[in-house]
Amino acid sequence: xxxxxxxxxxxxxxxxxxxxxxxxxxxxxxxxxxxxxxxxxxxxxxxxxxxxxxxxxxxxxxxxxxxxxxxxxxxxxxxxxxxxxxxxxxxxxxxxxxxxxxxxxxxxxxxxxxxxxxxxxxxxxxxxxxxxxxxxxxxxxxxxxxxxxxxxxxxxxxxxxxxxxxxxxxxxxxxxxxxxxxxxxxxxxxxxxxxxxxxxxxxxxxxxxxxxxxxxxxxxxxxxxxxxxxxxxxxxxxxxxxxxxxxxxxxxxxxxxxxxxxxxxxxxxxxxxxxxxxxxxxxxxxxxxxxxxxxxxxxxxxxxxxxxxxxxxxxxxxxxxxxxxxxxx
Amino acid sequence: xxxxxxxxxxxxxxxxxxxxxxxxxxxxxxxxxxxxxxxxxxxxxxxxxxxxxxxxxxxxxxxxxxxxxxxxxxxxxxxxxxxxxxxxxxxxxxxxxxxxxxxxxxxxxxxxxxxxxxxxxxxxxxxxxxxxxxxxxxxxxxxxxxxxxxxxxxxxxxxxxxxxxxxxxxxxxxxxxxxxxxxxxxxxxxxxxxxxxxxxxxxxxxxxxxxxxxxxxxxxxxxxxxxxxxxxxxxxxxxxxxxxxxxxxxxxxxxxxxxxxxxxxxxxxxx
Numbered sequence: 001x002x003x004x005x006x007x008x009x010x011x012x013x014x015x016x017x018x019x020x021x022x023x024x025x026x027x028x029x030x031x032x033x034x035x036x037x038x039x040x041x042x043x044x045x046x047x048x049x050x051x052x053x054x055x056x057x058x059x060x061x062x063x064x065x066x067x068x069x070x071x072x073x074x075x076x077x078x079x080x081x082x083x084x085x086x087x088x089x090x091x092x093x094x095x096x097x098x099x100x101x102x103x104x105x106x107x108x109x110x111x112x113x114x115x116x117x118x119x120x121x122x123x124x125x126x127x128x129x130x131x132x133x134x135x136x137x138x139x140x141x142x143x144x145x146x147x148x149x150x151x152x153x154x155x156x157x158x159x160x161x162x163x164x165x166x167x168x169x170x171x172x173x174x175x176x177x178x179x180x181x182x183x184x185x186x187x188x189x190x191x192x193x194x195x196x197x198x199x200x201x202x203x204x205x206x207x208x209x210x211x212x213x214x215x216x217x218x219x220x221x222x223x224x225x226x227x228x229x230x231x232x233x234x235x236x237x238x239x240x241x242x243x244x245x246x247x248x249x250x251x252x253x254x255x256x257x258x259x260x261x262x263x264x265x266x267x268x269x270x271x272x273x274x275x276x277x278x279x280x281x282x283x284x285x286x287x288x289x290x291x292x293x294x295x296x297x298x299x300x301x302x303x304x305x306x307x308x309x310x311x312x313x314x315x316x317x318x319x320x321x322x323x324x325x326x327x328x329x
Numbered sequence: 330x331x332x333x334x335x336x337x338x339x340x341x342x343x344x345x346x347x348x349x350x351x352x353x354x355x356x357x358x359x360x361x362x363x364x365x366x367x368x369x370x371x372x373x374x375x376x377x378x379x380x381x382x383x384x385x386x387x388x389x390x391x392x393x394x395x396x397x398x399x400x401x402x403x404x405x406x407x408x409x410x411x412x413x414x415x416x417x418x419x420x421x422x423x424x425x426x427x428x429x430x431x432x433x434x435x436x437x438x439x440x441x442x443x444x445x446x447x448x449x450x451x452x453x454x455x456x457x458x459x460x461x462x463x464x465x466x467x468x469x470x471x472x473x474x475x476x477x478x479x480x481x482x483x484x485x486x487x488x489x490x491x492x493x494x495x496x497x498x499x500x501x502x503x504x505x506x507x508x509x510x511x512x513x514x515x516x517x518x519x520x521x522x523x524x525x526x527x528x529x530x531x532x533x534x535x536x537x538x539x540x541x542x543x544x545x546x547x548x549x550x551x552x553x554x555x556x557x558x559x560x561x562x563x564x565x566x567x568x569x570x571x572x573x574x575x576x577x578x579x580x581x582x583x584x585x586x587x588x589x590x591x592x593x594x595x596x597x598x599x600x
Contacts, residue, residue, distance in 0.1 A: 223411060
């Protein structure tokens with residue numbers, strides 16, 4: 001199953017390399033990839049400097065968000081939990097906006113600073129949700145979701161305040177980023193993004209077996225031999241890191257962490273040892289697909305990819321809430 | 330001794346509503362010999378569940394000591410503890426649709442926490458555990474598709490997969506119908522006889538406890554009100570004092586074990 005998904009990802013990546021508003025011929029793309037095209041030719045610039053980084057960002061961000069979704073779902077024992085639903089993306093975005101107001105951009109060192117701001121924002125938001133809902137104590141699904149929504153609204157308002165105080169000229173960029181934007185990022189920043197996502201993924205996947213036990217409740221988790229507090233802290237930090245890095249580099253893209261794990265559970269079952277690696281690959285495919293839609297649906301203009309995921313995600317969320325998860329389950 | 334609680338006391342932290350910290354358990358001593366079945370009975374909030382939490386180090390006692398095979402549990406790793414004691418909690422329903430087979434395999438975790446996937450031996454032990462509780466043919470079904478009794482047997486299979494020397498059950502028959510109570514009693518006696526497994530049965534159901542257990546501990550307000558053979562502990566006067574209602578104790582015609590019945594005298598008086 002995992003190999004099927006990986007094959008699908010490879011197909012999606014290759015297809016995206018050949019698709020785009022610049023209408024390059026397939027042979028032009030191949031010559032650019034193989035290095036035979038002239039250094040300043042259109043096919044080389046479009047393929048290597050525009051399409052490739054964009055594809056890389058989409059695959060990384062989608063994978064990271066889906067893995068963060070699986071992690072938050074296991075952590076809260078709530079199949080509807082997800083970075084944006086829990087308000088944690090909004091907290092990270094607030095951190096990024098604060099960072100940007102200090103003039104941080106996308107050079108390698110500044111990007112690291114931005115991620116630190118995002119991480120702090122994510123922790124702040126998660127702490128607020130925790131205090132409101134006291135999650136981990138087996139509180140009801142509704143309380144947790146409500147706490148997430150409230151925290152999300154609060155940080156969105158805080159972002160608006162910061163933006164209104166910002167220089168008018170920088171406003172356009174921020175608004176575009178706030179909706180989730182896969183515009184090419186410099187290769188140094190992209191490498192940093194990949195490293196952070198890899199750390200977060202590694203922390204989650206190496207604890208995948210324990211995440212399964214977590215479904216039995218905290219007491220059973222301990223009685224099966226797991227140091228519950230340390231596990232929860234590790235997973236929490238890993239999921240916050242994944243969320244924060246995505247928000248810092250491409251913006252708060254919503255619902256990927258809800259849609260992808262849910263579809264994968266139908267295909268693979270609940271075992272997190274399969275689910276976590278599959279989410280990494282499946283999240284990449286999904287966001288790549290969403291980005292292709294975002295770029296082509298109103299071409300030559302383009303939509304933010306976050307708009308597409310929300311258009312998919314919001315109805316999906318309502319559907320899950322109405323059909324799959326009863327309040328007293 | 331397989332398990333011993335020596336003069337153990339514990340109080341939960343004070344909350345906003347309850348300023349004082351009443352002891353959930355105080356000065357409790359209990360020994361469980363290898364292969365013995367001990368029942369813990371008592372009214373609500375008499376400390377039954379707290380006892381399980383102390384035994385499995387979910388809580389640490391404020392005074393006294395808990396030992397397994399003579400080793401204090403506070404000096405054991407959690408995995409070591411989980412290889413000795415397995416708990417069947419009340420009503421486990423994971424939010425995620427794990428299958429019976431997946432649940433039972435979770436019981437293998439403490440035997441090698443470093444593994445990513447279970448070994449062939451883990452699978453063999455899990456299969457055997459499912460056979461022992463009669464859920465082998467349900468292995469591929471999600472837990473949510475099972476009846477209450479089947480689900481309980483799946484959770485017991487998970488506990489057996491831990492290959493524990495002491496099996497702890499918290500209210501195994503709560504919310505289950507009559508036939509299941511007979512099934513549960515039969516299953517526990519059989520596991521005890523065939524595997525020499527010690528069993529600690531925490532239950533509201535006095536008759537189930539009397540039927541299954543070698544000894545009973547009757548708790549009242551965190552203290553031992555009585556400890557001994559079922560015939561001695563299930564004394565009408567003592568039960569009336571602890572539970573605050575009148576009962577009669579007969580003998581079962583088939584097993585010669587005590588049977589406790591309410592007299593319903595209080596209800597009659599309202600007629």
